[in-house]
Amino acid sequence: MADTDEAAIHMPSQDASAHIEVDLSDETQDFRMLSNISFLTDGTQASIPKRGEKDFEPNPTLYQADILSASRQAMHNALAYPRVHHPKNQIIGVYAPNGPAPPTQHTSNLESIAEGSPLPDAEVPSTTAATTTTAVGNVHPDACVYIANPKSNLFKTIGQADRWNRIWLLPEEALFMLERGSLNIHWPRSEVGYDEDEEEEDENNIEDSEIPMSLQAAYAAFASRGGLNSERFSVYTGLRRLGYTITRAPGWNDDGEDATGIEDSGLEDGRKQGAGLAGIYSRFMKWLCPPSTNTALGPVAGVGFHRSYDDIYSKLSIIPWYDPMAVPQAARSPAQAPYRVVFHVYKPSTPFKKSAPPPPDFRIAVVNARAHTSVPTLSQLGALLESTPLDPPTSEKMSRQLYMRLRHGYRNVILAVVDEGVVSYLRISEAAFGKEKLYKQKALANKTQYRPKPKPKPKGR
Amino acid sequence: MASDPLLPVPISYIAGSYFLFSIDAVTYLRREHHICGVLTGTLPQIPQQNVFLGLPLKLMPEEARLLVEHGVACIVDEVKAQREGMSALREADRRKYRRELESQGAHAMRLQTNRKEQQREAALKRVDAKKTAAAKKAAAAATAVGEAEGEGNAAHQLLPPPTVPPSYPLFAHLHAEGYYLSPGLRFGCQYLAYPGDPLRFHSHFLVVAADWDEELDLMAVVAGGRLGTGVKKGFLIGGAAQPREDESGLGLGDAGSVRTFSVEWAGM
Numbered sequence: 046m047a048d049t050d051e052a053a054i055h056m057p058s059q060d061a062s063a064h065i066e067v068d069l070s071d072e073t074q075d076f077r078m079l080s081n082i083s084f085l086t087d088g089t090q091a092s093i094p095k096r097g098e099k100d101f102e103p104n105p106t107l108y109q110a111d112i113l114s115a116s117r118q119a120m121h122n123a124l125a126y127p128r129v130h131h132p133k134n135q136i137i138g139v140y141a142p143n144g145p146a147p148p149t150q151h152t153s154n155l156e157s158i159a160e161g162s163p164l165p166d167a168e169v170p171s172t173t174a175a176t177t178t179t180a181v182g183n184v185h186p187d188a189c190v191y192i193a194n195p196k197s198n199l200f201k202t203i204g205q206a207d208r209w210n211r212i213w214l215l216p217e218e219a220l221f222m223l224e225r226g227s228l229n230i231h232w233p234r235s236e237v238g239y240d241e242d243e244e245e246e247d248e249n250n251i252e253d254s255e256i257p258m259s260l261q262a263a264y265a266a267f268a269s270r271g272g273l274n275s276e277r278f279s280v281y282t283g284l285r286r287l288g289y290t291i292t293r294a295p296g297w298n299d300d301g302e303d304a305t306g307i308e309d310s311g312l313e314d315g316r317k318q319g320a321g322l323a324g325i326y327s328r329f330m331k332w333l334c335p336p337s338t339n340t341a342l343g344p345v346a347g348v349g350f351h352r353s354y355d356d357i358y359s360k361l362s363i364i365p366w367y368d369p370m371a372v373p374q375a376a377r378s379p380a381q382a383p384y385r386v387v388f389h390v391y392k393p394s395t396p397f398k399k400s401a402p403p404p405p406d407f408r409i410a411v412v413n414a415r416a417h418t419s420v421p422t423l424s425q426l427g428a429l430l431e432s433t434p435l436d437p438p439t440s441e442k443m444s445r446q447l448y449m450r451l452r453h454g455y456r457n458v459i460l461a462v463v464d465e466g467v468v469s470y471l472r473i474s475e476a477a478f479g480k481e482k483l484y485k486q487k488a489l490a491n492k493t494q495y496r497p498k499p500k501p502k503p504k505g506r
Numbered sequence: 507m508a509s510d511p512l513l514p515v516p517i518s519y520i521a522g523s524y525f526l527f528s529i530d531a532v533t534y535l536r537r538e539h540h541i542c543g544v545l546t547g548t549l550p551q552i553p554q555q556n557v558f559l560g561l562p563l564k565l566m567p568e569e570a571r572l573l574v575e576h577g578v579a580c581i582v583d584e585v586k587a588q589r590e591g592m593s594a595l596r597e598a599d600r601r602k603y604r605r606e607l608e609s610q611g612a613h614a615m616r617l618q619t620n621r622k623e624q625q626r627e628a629a630l631k632r633v634d635a636k637k638t639a640a641a642k643k644a645a646a647a648a649t650a651v652g653e654a655e656g657e658g659n660a661a662h663q664l665l666p667p668p669t670v671p672p673s674y675p676l677f678a679h680l681h682a683e684g685y686y687l688s689p690g691l692r693f694g695c696q697y698l699a700y701p702g703d704p705l706r707f708h709s710h711f712l713v714v715a716a717d718w719d720e721e722l723d724l725m726a727v728v729a730g731g732r733l734g735t736g737v738k739k740g741f742l743i744g745g746a747a748q749p750r751e752d753e754s755g756l757g758l759g760d761a762g763s764v765r766t767f768s769v770e771w772a773g774m
Contacts (some may be wrong), residue, residue, distance in 0.1 A: 075705055076558065101711070103702040116705040117537060124560050124699065125529045127610060128550045131660055224560075232592060239632030257607060260547070261527040264562060265588040269521030273563070279546060286548060286556050415671070464691035465523075466544035466564040 062265045075099070076120035086278065128260075136197055137217065138190040138230045139253050140266060145184040145191075145372030185293075188213035188232055199227055200395055203288040203392040216267035217281045223263050224282065230258040253375055266493040272297055276413045276463040277387060283468055288393040292402060295411075296385035296432065366479030369455035370437065380428040383412045384421055386458060407459050408433050414464035421460075432476050434501045509532050514577060517570050518562075519665055523593030524570040525562040527583070532563050540686050541579060542704055543641035556697050566689060567668040568677045573676075574667040581665040673697075675746035679764035680713065687713070693737060696729070711742040711768065718747050731769040740768040 100109065119465050130136075184205050195204070195212040199222060204212040214222070222228035233252045258266070268275060284291050380386070389405035391397050410429060412421075422431070438444075438453040454474025462469045511530040518525045526532050526543065535541040549560035565573075573579035670677075673696055680687060686700040688709075695712035712734045716722060727743070734741035744766030 099708050100702075100706055102707060109706070113703055113706045117533065117703070120705065121529060121533045122598065123549060123551070123558065124532065124545075126549065126551050126560075221548070224548040224550070225553035227553075256603060259527075260561065262588045262592070263583065264520050264527075265518070265584040268523075269585070274521050275523040275546075282546075282548060283556055286554055288554060465566045465689040466546045467691045469687045469691055480635060 056397055068112075075116050076123050078371065080179050092160050096385055128223075130226075130229050134196070136192060136194065136215065136222075136228050137253075137313075138192040138222075138228050140230055140233055140258060141191055142233065142235070145188050145207065145213055146208075148211070170420040183207075184213045185215060188215050189267065189270060190214040190216075190219040190228075191227070197227060202399065205399070216270040216273045217278055220263055220278065221285055223258070223260065225286075230263060232256045232258055232262075263497050273411075275466075276409050276461075278463045279463050279466055279468055280388065280411050281407065282397070284390060290391040290393070290395070290397045292389050292391075292405075294386045294389045294405075294408065297387050321332045343487075355484060358482070367477070368479065369475045369477050370435070370480075378424070378428045378431075381425060383417060383430040384460075386429070386432060387411050390459075404434075408457075409459045409461050409470075411461045411463060414462050423490045426473065429458055430473070447481055451478065451481065515573070515579040516582040517565060517573065517579050519668075520584045523706055524565040524567065524581070524668065526565060529561065532561070535573065535578070536703070539573065539576070540681060540684070540703075541565070542571060542688055543569060544689060567755065568674050568683050568687075570668045571670045571674065572678055572681060581668065583665050585666050614630050633750065675699055675761045675764050676713065676715040676744045676766070678761035679744070679746075679766070682761065685711075692737070695741075696732060698739075699742065711740045712737075713742045713744070716743055716745045718745050720745070727769055728771070731771040735771040740770060742766055742768045 050224045105111065184207050188205065191207075191213050192204070193211050195206075200212055203218045203222065204214050206212050218229065219230060221225045223230055232254045267273065268278060281291055318476055345361055345363060347360055387409040388409040388411070389402070390407040391403070392406045395403060395406055397403065433456050435456060436453075437455050438450040443449045443453055452474065457472060457474035460471040461471060462471065511528060511534055513524070514529070515531040515535065518527060535543075543560040543563040543565045547560040549558055552558065555736070556668050566743065570579070570581060573731045574581060582709070603633070636656070677687060677697060680697070680699055684701075686702065686704055687697045688704060690697045690712060692698075693709075693712050695714050697713040698709040699711040699713050700707050700709045700759060722743075727741075730741040730743070744764055746760050747763040747765055748760050
């Protein structure tokens with residue numbers, strides 16, 4: 046056992062450089078790598094082990110059987126790790142099966158306003174966008190766990206506070222925190238068979254039954270609650286584990302209205318003006334050199350004097366192309382499930398404020414590969430892309446590099462395709478090849494003589 | 507090694523997916539029945555990574571179906587079972603459960619403090635004694651949240667076997683031949699077939715199922731063959747030749763009549 050562990054720990058260092066590009070989560074990793082770190086007894090060592098070696102096929106040697114059983118034992122040990130909460134700094138949440146509600150404190154009569162409507166929030170139609178004002182303040186109606194003593198760094202990006210200084214968690218947030226051992230959720234007394242004649246131990250906390258909820262019970266309670274499903278949760282928790290901040294997008298509910306219309310209304314105005322100017326310019330150009338209406342009678346470039354190649358090329362471009370900057374003429378068709386943005390994702394480096402979330406770095410739509418086996422149609426993709434705001438490649442770096450512009454596109458969205466717990470991410474962007482006039486690029490390059498040509502990235506996507 | 511779970515193993519049906527929450531069941535099914543599933547949970551000891559994941563284990567409907575057909579597992583409506591189980595909980599159970607968890611927690615804490623003691627003693631031998639003055643005493647008790655509970659009264663929450671895609675006969679056939687199968691999305695196929703436990707072996711085949719009379723696009727075969735060769739795996743295509751006789755109306759093929767073909771790009 047000790048020998049094999051040592052062998053395994055020495056192996057990755059030899060071929061670490063060869064595997065540097067490999068995504069470790071792509072294949073099942075050897076859990077023996079993990080067992081070299083014993084977390085229960087020593088929490089200081091916490092680096093992720095490197096990739097191990099695998100064999101080609103089973104052979105009947107005892108050696109191989111030993112390694113395999115060691116691997117399985119390591120996996121067993123890793124999975125059997127208990128979630129331990131220190132009594133001093135544990136965070137306790139209480140499950141509220143009926144949704145957000147004001148605290149029931151039998152001693153106080155201050156909450157008489159809220160008391161008039163005991164549980165109105167469960168009935169609030171959740172069709173509207175992210176936050177609806179409920180009786181408990183700015184808490185999402187799908188929230189179902191509250192925390193009275195929110196002391197954790199995680200609450201910088203998770204949860205919503207109510208008037209009583211409690212933090213409410215959405216089902217995916219509660220499940221994620223419970224899973225990572227950062228939260229201890231208690232059952233409410235209404236859900237467990239509670240003996241009425243029992244003495245009240247804690248006057249302030251009569252909802253809390255003090256029975257911890259198991260992971261299994263938490264999955265049963267939260268995994269299908271408020272529009273959550275296992276595919277969406279896989280995406281949520283996978284990105285959270287990698288450090289991203291991830292919030293629900295307005296497209297979360299299937300019948301919800303997209304709020305993105307408001308989001309890019311500012312852009313809309315500017316775009317109209319731009320289109321207007323461009324329109325005047327093109328009308329002027331048309332007047333200046335009328336296009337030959339019938340190319341069958343002569344050369345496409347037209348007869349006459351041609352003073353530069355640009356003129357000829359622009360006359361040769363007779364194939365119409367789609368301009369993503371143009372204002373869509375037809376009313377946009379709403380994005381249909383599952384091709385709707387359900388998550389907004391922020392990089393760890395993006396400063397995030399819960400009260401005023403910045404524009405997201407990524408927008409994600411979640412697709413179940415088992416339910417939707419074919420590539421989305423153009424109209425599905427079009428509607429999905431139109432539901433995202435315009436994001437033209439305007440940065441300084443991109444204004445120089447043609448291929449980066451093409452790759453970035455004018456609108457973009459990420460499709461998370463989930464096949465039974467395995468997630469693949471695809472970035473879909475609306476590239477505008479028509480806007481990149483290569484002949485003008487060349488002219489530009491000729492003018493500024495010694496500019497090195499932009500090198501296309503080898504990573505083909 | 508792990509203790510074997512009581513058979514049949516309950517598989518939790520939650521939100522359209524099949525989950526296993528018991529570590530003993532996970533280890534047992536992996537060892538004895540070649541069912542690996544996909545770990546989807548966060549490991550509490552290292553929560554900020556995606557390489558090693560923890561419970562629950564998510565099973566494909568095919569895997570759940572296979573286990574039910576072999577009589578090893580049953581499907582439980584977990585949402586209903588939890589709700590009824592918890593409302594039936596009485597004060598005595600409540601106290602007992604809390605006591606158990608607290609003793610588990612105390613045990614974990616003892617392990618932790620023992621380790622700390624050992625470390626401190628080692629440090630004492632090496633470094634000056636003044637350093638240890640800063641070391642703090644850990645608190646006495648802790649509570650741990652158990653993994654599995656309330657499975658005892660699950661018997662009346664049983665659900666029928668899962669509905670499976672038409673590729674099930676091929677899945678069952680390859681499984682019977684000793685292959686370990688996992689979802690194949692990462693390599694653009696239906697399943698990945700491993701010759702042994704994926705912990706130790708690379709997969710050999712990219713598996714795609716087809717109906718017996720289905721007309722295949724030759725381009726798809728070429729594409730699959732090239733893809734498989736590119737990732738050092740074989741492209742395997744197969745399906746059941748005869749419809750199954752004993753099943754009524756499900757239209758599934760007979761796993762016994764499955765034939766398989768592997769395609770390799772010869773590069774000529």
